[in-house]
Structures are given as structure tokens and as C-alpha cells.
Amino acid sequence: MDDGFLAVIEGRYTQLYHQIRAPLTSGPVTGPIRVVPRTSVPASGTGFFVNIGFFAGLFLGEVLAIVIVVMQPGASEEQIEHVIKRLEEIGFGIHLSRGTERTVIGAIGGVTEKAALATSGLEAYPGVEKLVPIQKPFKLVSREFRKEPTVVKVGPVEIGGQEVVVIAGPCAVESRDQLLETAEVVSKGGGAILRGGAFKPRTSPYSFQGLEEEGLKILAEARERYGLPVVTEVVSPEQVSLVAEYADMLQVGARNMQNFYLLRAVGKTGKPVLLKRGMSATIQEWLMAAEYILSEGNFNVVMCERGIRTFETETRNTLDLNAVPVVKELTHLPVIVDPSHGTGRWGLVTPLARAAVAAGADGVAVEVHPRPEQAWSDGPQSLTPERFGRMMEEVAAVAEAVGRTCRRPSAVLGSKQ
Numbered sequence: 001m002d003d004g005f006l007a008v009i010e011g012r013y014t015q016l017y018h019q020i021r022a023p024l025t026s027g028p029v030t031g032p033i034r035v036v037p038r039t040s041v042p043a044s045g046t047g048f049f050v051n052i053g054f055f056a057g058l059f060l061g062e063v064l065a066i067v068i069v070v071m072q073p074g075a076s077e078e079q080i081e082h083v084i085k086r087l088e089e090i091g092f093g094i095h096l097s098r099g100t101e102r103t104v105i106g107a108i109g110g111v112t113e114k115a116a117l118a119t120s121g122l123e124a125y126p127g128v129e130k131l132v133p134i135q136k137p138f139k140l141v142s143r144e145f146r147k148e149p150t151v152v153k154v155g156p157v158e159i160g161g162q163e164v165v166v167i168a169g170p171c172a173v174e175s176r177d178q179l180l181e182t183a184e185v186v187s188k189g190g191g192a193i194l195r196g197g198a199f200k201p202r203t204s205p206y207s208f209q210g211l212e213e214e215g216l217k218i219l220a221e222a223r224e225r226y227g228l229p230v231v232t233e234v235v236s237p238e239q240v241s242l243v244a245e246y247a248d249m250l251q252v253g254a255r256n257m258q259n260f261y262l263l264r265a266v267g268k269t270g271k272p273v274l275l276k277r278g279m280s281a282t283i284q285e286w287l288m289a290a291e292y293i294l295s296e297g298n299f300n301v302v303m304c305e306r307g308i309r310t311f312e313t314e315t316r317n318t319l320d321l322n323a324v325p326v327v328k329e330l331t332h333l334p335v336i337v338d339p340s341h342g343t344g345r346w347g348l349v350t351p352l353a354r355a356a357v358a359a360g361a362d363g364v365a366v367e368v369h370p371r372p373e374q375a376w377s378d379g380p381q382s383l384t385p386e387r388f389g390r391m392m393e394e395v396a397a398v399a400e401a402v403g404r405t406c407r408r409p410s411a412v413l414g415s416k417q
Contacts, residue, residue, distance in 0.1 A: 090113050093108040169367070174208075254277060263292035266298075
């Protein structure tokens with residue numbers, strides 16, 4: 001699905017570039033348009049080099065038109081093919097999505113195609129239930145584009161399904177012994193995915209910056225030993241290929257939420273992406289950041305609410321639990337919550353993890369360290385093994401109360417404290 005859809009999107013951007021660029025030049029556009037890597041610099045000469053990611057941001061809200069054709073339940077293959085053929089005759093690119101109840105046809109075009117559709121009479125075609133133009137600036141992310149929730153697979157783990165998924169681990173990979181000890185705690189405690197930073201973007205240039213590739217190798221070893229998929233942060237486009245070699249899921253941190261080159265780069269990998277909300281980002285800005293990733297053909301995106309900056313000083317950030325039901329209403333993508341960064345205090349992590357699940361979150365991401373008082377970063381917000389075990393029991397109880405499932409600890413963790 002992703003490769004075909006990406007081809008449709010890129011084809012439309014190329015055509016739209018022709019339509020818009022030509023009137024802005026002193027003469028007609030000459031030579032071929034070539035699609036080049038996002039890091040390339042436009043060259044002079046007869047050809048124009050199109051940065052598809054750039055035009056995603058420019059055109060998705062203005063020129064690119066996406067219309068959803070919802071077919072009736074039980075529409076025949078012949079009726080579906082008839083509609084697709086007509087859309088293609090108009091000039092639309094097609095993305096076909098078969099749901100459990102209905103088939104939905106995504107028609108991707110420009111203003112010319114949208115105008116032609118208005119007089120096509122397509123709504124009267126046999127098997128067509130309705131046409132839904134997507135009006136929001138975020139198109140592919142929108143719940144209008146895909147009604148059914150997206151389930152993102154990270155190794156054997158599914159985020160966005162019936163299970164509430166817990167991602168846990170240290171803020172940073174400090175050593176092999178520390179990471180493997182923590183991974184054992186996460187595994188026995190019921191965690192589904194192991195987190196740990198190998199590259200650490202820090203406020204101070206003098207703070208610990210991570211073990212880099214050595215840290216990635218330790219994470220990969222922990223995965224093999226304990227069977228936990230690994231998520232870790234990538235902080236620049238140049239690191240994406242390296243991190244993707246080791247990690248099952250790529251994290252884009254809050255500080256990089258609007259690093260558009262990075263968003264395009266992780267989108268091109270096809271790997272699952274954990275997209276954290278920027279500390280000063282609105283919900284629409286957050287969703288538009290996700291749109292960059294989806295515009296590369298990668299629909300494996302999980303949204304992570306991790307707190308926003310307000311005038312409150314009692315907590316590290318203000319955890320915006322309003323965002324959970326709001327974002328789930330706006331997008332088909334799964335949403336999880338990080339109460340560790342959202343509060344900065346271990347004593348608030350468990351209550352807000354419970355609240356996140358009650359609000360409808362598809363999972364929580366928490367920091368766990370065998371000895372938080374010795375942690376090289378974020379010790380005050382990290383749970384001890386024993387506290388992590390208690391949190392898992394309480395989160396599982398809330399999940400069951402709202403009709404979902406969550407893993408429970410398989411062993412008693414740590415000492416009482």
C-alpha cells in the first residue's frame with residue numbers, strides 16, 4: 001500500500017509543480033522535472049529539481065485536493081472498478097482502502113480535478129454512498145481520510161488495538177549492565193517495548209550526550225535476550241540510517257517535532273515512528289508534523305503526548321490529557337502518553353498513567369531505572385523496579401475497567417520502597 005500511495009502523491013506533486021511554477025517564470029518550463037533526495041540543492045539549467053517533501057508542506061493545505069469516495073456496504077468489485085476508472089479519467093491518483101465494512105477510495109488530485117469531480121455525477125454511480133472532501137490542513141492524518149483506527153506494529157507488538165501498550169526503560173543507555181538489568185525489569189514487569197536513548201539532545205552542551213552507536217548495540221542485545229522491540233531517539237537526518245539498523249521504532253523527540261528534514265527522513269524508512277509533541281506545539285502543528293511522515297508513504301506513526309510548557313512551575317511540564325480524546329477524534333493514528341516527561345516527578349507518573357488510559361490512550365511510555373538516584377539523566381522522574389511493577393498492576397486494572405487489556409507483571413520486582 002505504502003509504495004503505491006507514495007507514487008501517487010509524488011506524481012501529483014510533480015504535476016502541480018508544473019502547473020504552478022510555469023506562470024511564475026519568464027518563460028515556459030523546459031526540460032524534465034526530476035525527483036531528487038530531500039537534501040539536494042536545486043540546480044540551475046534546463047531541469048527543475050522538485051523537493052517532494054517541501055511541496056507536501058506547501059500544497060497539502062492549499063493546492064493538493066483529496067476526496068474520499070465511500071462505497072456502500074456490499075458494493076461489487078465491478079462497481080468499485082467503475083468508480084476508479086472514472087476518477088482516473090478525470091486525472092486523480094487512487095489509493096484503495098478496504099475496511100471491515102466498506103471500501104473507501106482516496107482520490108488525490110489538484111484543484112482542476114476537484115472542479116471536474118463536482119460536475120462528474122459520481123455520487124449517482126451504482127455502489128457509491130457519498131463523497132467526502134477533506135477540508136482540514138492535515139489530509140492523510142485526518143480521520144476523514146481513514147475512518148478505522150490505524151494499528152501500528154512494532155515487532156510483534158500492536159499499538160492502537162485492544163491492548164494498552166506500555167513502553168518502558170531508562171532515559172539513557174548508560175552501560176551494558178544498566179541497560180540489560182533494566183530490560184529484565186521491563187520484561188518481567190509486563191512492559192511490551194523497551195525504550196532507551198543512545199543519542200541524547202540535551203539543553204546543556206556539557207550534559208551526557210549518549211553512548212551513540214555503542215548504545216544502539218546494547219539495545220539490540222537487550223532485544224535479543226529479552227524479546228522486547230526497541231524504540232530509541234534519532235536526532236538528525238544523518239543518523240536515521242544508522243539508528244534504523246538497530247531500532248524497531250524511531251523516536252522523534254519534542255525538540256525535533258518540527259525538524260522537517262528529519263520527519264521526511266524517518267518517513268522514508270517505512271519503520272514505525274514515535275512522534276512526540278513539541279513542548280510549545282499546538283495540536284494542529286503536531287498533526288501537521290505527522291503529515292510530513294505520512295506524505296512519505298509511511299503510515300506507521302504513533303503520536304505521543306509528553307506535556308507542554310505553561311506558566312506552571314510545580315511540574316516539569318503540564319501534561320495535556322485533553323489532547324488524547326481530541327487527537328483520537330481528529331486522526332486515525334494511535335496516541336500514547338509519556339507521564340515521566342509530562343511531570344518530571346516519579347510520584348506523579350503512576351496517577352497520570354492511570355488517567356491517560358482512562359482518557360483513551362493506546363499506551364503509556366515511562367522511564368524506569370534500577371537506581372534512579374544514580375541515573376545520568378532524568379533520575380527524579382524514573383520509577384524503581386518495584387514502583388514500575390505497582391504501576392503496571394494499576395494501569396492494567398484501569399485498562400480492564402474501560403474494556404481493554406494490559407499486561408501484568410510476571411514476577412515481583414525489586415524491594416519495597
